[in-house]
Amino acid sequence: MSLTLDAILSSQSSLLQEAAEALPHQFTQCTYAKGHIRQSVYLCLTCAVPRGICSACSIACHTDHEQLELFPKRNFRCDCPTDALAHPCALHKTHEAANDANAYGQNFRGVFCRCAREYDPRKERETMIQCLACEDWFHESCLNLRERPPSRGPTPEPAQEAAEADADDTTSDVSDNLPPPLLRASDYDSFVCGACVRSIDVVKRYAGTPGALMVIQDSPGDNWKIIGTDEPESMALGFEAKQEPNSDSAEVGAKRARSASPSSADLSQAKKPRLSSAPSICLAPPPSLVAQSILSNYKPSETAPGLEGTREEKQILGFGDVFLTEGFRGRWCLCEPCTSQLKKYRYLLDEEETYEPPQDPDSGLSLEELGLRALQRLPRDRAIDGIRAFNEMRDDLMHHLRPFAQEGKEVTEADIRAFFDARMQAAKSGQS
Ligand SMILES: [Zn+2]
Ligand SMILES: [Zn+2]
Ligand SMILES: [Zn+2]
Ligand SMILES: [Zn+2]
Ligand SMILES: [Zn+2]
Ligand SMILES: [Zn+2]
Structure with a gap:
């Protein structure tokens, strides 16, 4: 053509x-009419209001404006055609009232991570990792995975080696020319920040147990280390796993776990629950005492940098961040209390769909x-x-x-x- x-x-x-x-x-259709969906959201720095626009609007309506991609946000409706943004929407012509169900975290002020830094793509060298729960982005160094590197000067953008960079949409690629982090993207599947771990009981319960890795320090000045690296058992198949304790490779475990993982719909109306999917006793692994002590005693302020002062009182240190390994969605205990928790956070059970603009046929x-x-x-x-x-x-x-x-x-x-x-x-x- x-x-x-x-x-x-x-x-x-x-x-x-x-x-x-x-x-x-x-990119000719604003997603407003689709309602609240998980989609890539852009912050328009030129319009300078803490609202988000869809990818089509970012191109068609705010073409000449400076923008920041916030990446997927769940349950989000485009703000472009609403009262909240003065700039007119070129795609969705009906004038709409301001959205009241969108959540606007600190990313909508251009600020990211527990350190609340602004994102400067010209200076940032670190990979940033998205929290599965709050969908904020975190620096590796702020997760104790590496030292904070000095920022880079402006350099020309190399455009190669990118083909392999699209595998994982919850990390923002390899930190350039830095030593490897304590945990690499291939070592885990999803990340939940410490603040979210504290607010989600079932994740808190699993923290530090096999397959729910945590980064801890035995005492101030020690090296950071990982706990929870033992091979995870498939908790959905807890009885079986106990009969043959050393049979599963991680891969087999993950596959089994997946097939044993019911959809949320199944969970909500489990008519004849099988023993393995609705046990009457809780099959969550014994809590990690180290993890529980970090999570209950040590509550870092979300935004304050320089936490050294509070660290020193504790024997075991860490933020309580949890890195869930491959197959985690199939490993939750499905007893009734655990299930009712999990149903509140469906992304823990089912991988979410993220809207993509349609292809031009x-x-x-x-x-x-x-x-x-x-x-x-x-x-x-x-x-x-x-x-x-x-x-x-x-x-x-x-x-x-x-x-x-x-x-x-x-x-x-x-x-x-x-x-x-x-x-x-x-x-x-x-x-x-
Ligand atoms: Zn839009
Ligand atoms: Zn704009
Ligand atoms: Zn628009
Ligand atoms: Zn940070
Ligand atoms: Zn979070
Ligand atoms: Zn349970």
Whole structure:
């Protein structure tokens, strides 16, 4: 498919709206009408109100605004077409009242982690990890997984090595040129921050037991170490696991656990509960005393840095963060008290779906698709700054395409591909 770009190029800044109109169904629909869903949310720094907009609105409505991607937030409805934002929505034309059911944590003030730092993509070197429960983002160093590295100076963005960066959407990629953290992304499946662990009894109960890793320090000045690394038993199959205590590899355990994991619907109406899915006695592992002492005695303030003062009184130290290993959703005890807890936090039982804008079915690669693909090839810690990168790339692309427009030539997909290939090539050679 080729595009005649004369018209589009008449206004550079409106390229994306125009392209979106020419190529329907791709970032042309605000998600407002879908209600409260889990979706990627963007904070518009230019509009400067603590509200969030959907990915389509981030491109179509706030095109020239500076934005920060907050990544998926559950139960979130787009604020773009509402009273809360003065900037008009270009996609959802009906004027809507301000959303009252969205939760606006500190991320909506551009602030992240228990250290409450602002995110600066040009300086940040650390991987950030998203809490499964509150969906805030945490620095590895703030989880005691590494020393806080000095911030980096502004460097050109390398665009390679990104193909492998999309595997895990709850970490923002490998920290650049830093020694490995105490726990790598491959060592666990999900992370729950200490504040959330304290508020969710069932997670608190499991903290520090096999498969619910914690980072602790025996006394001030000691090295941080991991507890809970013993091979997790499948708790859903607790009786069986006890009969054959050493039979399961982690992989087998995870698979079994998965098949034994009921959906929430099953749980809510367990008519004839099987012994293994609704035991009358609690099959949660014996609590980890170390973990429980950290969780009950030591309550770090959420935002205060410099916690050294309070640390010293405690023998065993840690924030109470929990890293749940592969297959954790199938390992919870399903006795009645545990189940009623778990049902309140469905993401502990079932992996959530995150809305993605629909693919454009009848075009070739649209400009936006090409742009977003290029974006996806950027490492995660750079992709968090994706909008800015995307805007820069769009400007370069316009520059590349302007001669076609001036000569009235059609632009083909190959021309656009050539642009991206050249760009990737430049990025690679620039890096070596
Ligand atoms: Zn929207
Ligand atoms: Zn804006
Ligand atoms: Zn909008
Ligand atoms: Zn932090
Ligand atoms: Zn949390
Ligand atoms: Zn139980």
